[in-house]
Amino acid sequence: MSELDLRVRAVNTERGVVEPALEGQFPALRVLAPRTVYAAGQLALHARPDGASPQVTEALHGEALEVLEELPGEHPPGGWAWVRTLHDGYLGYARLDGLSGPAPVRPVTVQVPRSHLFAAPSIKARVLTRLGRGAALSTLDSHPARHGEYLWWRVAFGEGEAYLHDAAVQPPSGDLPTFAENYLHTPYLWGGRTAWGLDCSGLSQLWAGRDAHSRSRLPRDADQQHAATTPVEKPEAGDLAFFPGHVGIMLGERRMLHANATHLRVTVETLGEGEYGRRLQAGLLGFGRVGAGP
Incomplete structure (x- = not known):
């Protein structure tokens, strides 16, 4: 066995x-x-x-x-x-x-890297909780309503209701430069999966499932992701780079976006350049391409 x-x-x-x-x-x-x-x-x-x-x-x-x-x-x-x-x-x-949340009904899903849920339809209202991309909430109305300058979704939260700004559910561009800009400098957090704090494999999971056209689902950890991707000799932008216990997203042949504990945030490194880049290059296990998904 x-x-x-x-x-x-x-x-x-x-x-x-x-x-x-x-x-x-x-x-x-x-x-x-x-x-x-x-x-x-x-x-x-x-x-x-x-x-x-x-x-x-x-x-x-x-x-x-x-x-x-x-x-x-x-x-x-x-x-x-x-x-x-x-x-x-x-x-x-x-x-x-x-674990007390019910299954989302007519769900609206947060599409931006991070957002807040408010007690009232106002940007000055009390914040009830923070939300990361992928969080789903039950809608209480079929469409958002205008309050002042903005559109707001009325959603279920706990035993009552809350409000989510419509801008939070508008999907950003799925291209790599936009993704990198959205997550650059995000704090590093072991086990984190959102722009409030994430780790290396949490970042690559977000990249793999970034939009409706890329529904690939990667496993959670770097070694599992390595096994789940297709090996490539020469990386293209969007391919993953693997190291012992670590993974990054290639922005080109040498530049890489990754969440790391060295800087305690998401940074861009050039493989082979500088002291950290040389360490990364020395530990490189290979590159992998994420499948397009079903």
Whole structure:
């Protein structure tokens, strides 16, 4: 039996549980019964059911997850759940109170890198939460309404309603220069997936699914993305560059956009140029091209 990737395959021998797909390999373990839920707010997924453990990824507001196992009361305050993000199959632990969101109805999706949700249809109103690209909210009306100078969507939030500026749902250009401009200098955040903070593979995931014409879905981590792309010898703009535990987006043959802990933000490097560029060049594993998707 090949070694299982426990980032995406749910088996925990300490708790004696296994996902249904692996039941045959672990007949002595209790088989879990997954159910689908939705993230309420931008939700951190941790390595362990403990808020002090590292964040491994994030779920966006309105994003679907699969609850594999609830661990109520074991780690106060409140309970935790072992969950899987359905868009890329990644496993982590999330607070139960972050899984209370209903399935988005007639959803409107945030298209800009980052935005805010307001308590009233005014840019001066109280901010209820922040939203990253891909967050989905249930609309309460069939179209946005004008309030003052701007159009606003009235959406469901918690037990009440909130307002999202119409500009937040207008998709930007999907070209690479615009993408790079939108995410350049974004803070680096381990496990982050939005322009509020992201890591290297979170950035490449955003690039792969940047618009309606590029529906490719990459796995979560750099090594998984390396395995999922088509190797190329000479990179073109938009191809991915892979290093041990790292990935970047090529802007040309040598220039690369990447989220990195060296600068703690998204920067542009030239492979082979300068001290950092030479280190990157020395560790280069190869280039990969993202498929066009279905």
